[in-house]
Amino acid sequence: MALPLFSPRRFLPCSKTISRWPSTRFYSVRAEKGAETHRRYPGPPGHTISTLNPPFIAPDDYVDLSQRKQIQLRFPKSQGNARAELIYGRCSNIPQPFPPRSAGFFYYHRDPDAAPLEGSIRFRVTSDNAPSSFNRGHDLLLPSGLPWQIILPQVACGKSYGRLRDQLLEENLVTAKQLLQCRDIFREIKRIFPRVVLFRMNQEFPVEFTGQIALAVVGKVLHRPHWSSLFRQGTSFPITGSGVARFEPSTDPEYAGRRVVHLRITKIVNPVSITEETTLLKPEAGQLLVRPSHSRIEPWAYDIDASNSVAATALRALWDNSRIP
Known part of the structure; x- marks a missing residue:
């Protein structure tokens, strides 16, 4: 089944049988002798x-x-x-x-x-x-x-x-x-x-603080991870605004010897505001995303080798593509 990458509108199809792709290299228009030469697809010359x-x-x-x-x-x-x-x-x-x-x-x-x-x-x-x-x-x-x-x-x-x-x-x-x-x-x-296609760690992508993160990660196959609760508390999203973020390897000594990933908010695009009472903190440009954990606030951390979930598999592909020691 053909799947849209986050939009049902105007498609850019790819053939399932991979043998050749459409080319313009040998395209030509032949005119009979004495006939008026014309282009097959008239339009502005570009x-x-x-x-x-x-x-x-x-x-x-x-x-x-x-x-x-x-x-x-x-x-x-x-x-x-x-x-x-x-x-x-x-x-x-x-x-x-x-x-x-x-x-x-x-x-x-x-x-x-x-x-x-x-x-x-x-x-x-x-x-x-x-x-x-x-x-x-x-x-x-x-x-x-x-x-x-x-x-x-x-x-x-x-x-x-x-x-x-x-x-x-x-x-x-x-x-x-x-x-x-x-x-x-x-x-x-x-x-x-x-904007939502990632190939390796530290690539930036847009985030909306009133929704989930849904990405396409290119490895040997295409991974379709999503994180639905990073900006959610209970059933609501108490923080509005948008920004730009990236996944990056953790340098925290606590995770030495493990492949742990953080999410950094690199830029605020639309102003952030809190619309209801919450224990979540406002995302800040340049700072790691933090979340409440066991009665304390600490950076969100994801051990990519701890499970075989879609998200973990996608993050492993990003890590491997980045050739991180």
Whole structure:
């Protein structure tokens, strides 16, 4: 059964049979002699950029996204009208415009210590079109403060990202094996939300203090853990607001020799307030999440080897992907 990754709307399907993915490489339109040449899919030509590899960007790769609801990217070897369609985000399924002063360069990002299937298309906001401004710029952000990005599983599975797949392969930024692995792992997912997909420890994700944490963890398979009671007391959620958090290995001497994980609130996005009497403490930016335990308040701690629950299995995958000693 196909499962939506936290949304029943607009799907990005992945085939269950993994043999090849849609490509634009050999697409062409042939016209009879004397016939008028035309494109099969008429529409705006899109913006052509030459590369997704930062060392090779050129002034002509500079793109101004400000206030645009959609950008259609083309590359020099695009065939016919093949292009990738990108948006900033959706609210109630309506495309939202890119923020003002969003001009710069698209590029492929991969951390030096990235997990095997970790990587993403990002947008570096710069002061001008000089390639030298790339390193002085900053990544385009979402309202949560997390980076705007199209993660590799989206690129591998997304119907509208065929041209991005081709370009990443042409520039040797990804491998065919990585794309096939992504399609295999996400074959039952209809829509992928990068903000809740984790590959390793210390990756940030958004949290709502009035609900549960539900994530997708990429290991050898896809794990779907959720924590329903971290911000709950009894049957209610007495704390409102939202933030950004991350799982991290414990350095507490109390847990020496054990694989124990804490949750750190790295940022408060919407102001926190307490709406009813509670023993819970307000989450604070930069601090570990604390919970009442045996008549005292202490950091929430999860021993990932103590059980075979979905949550423990997912956290073990994050730990292993992080190559923690």
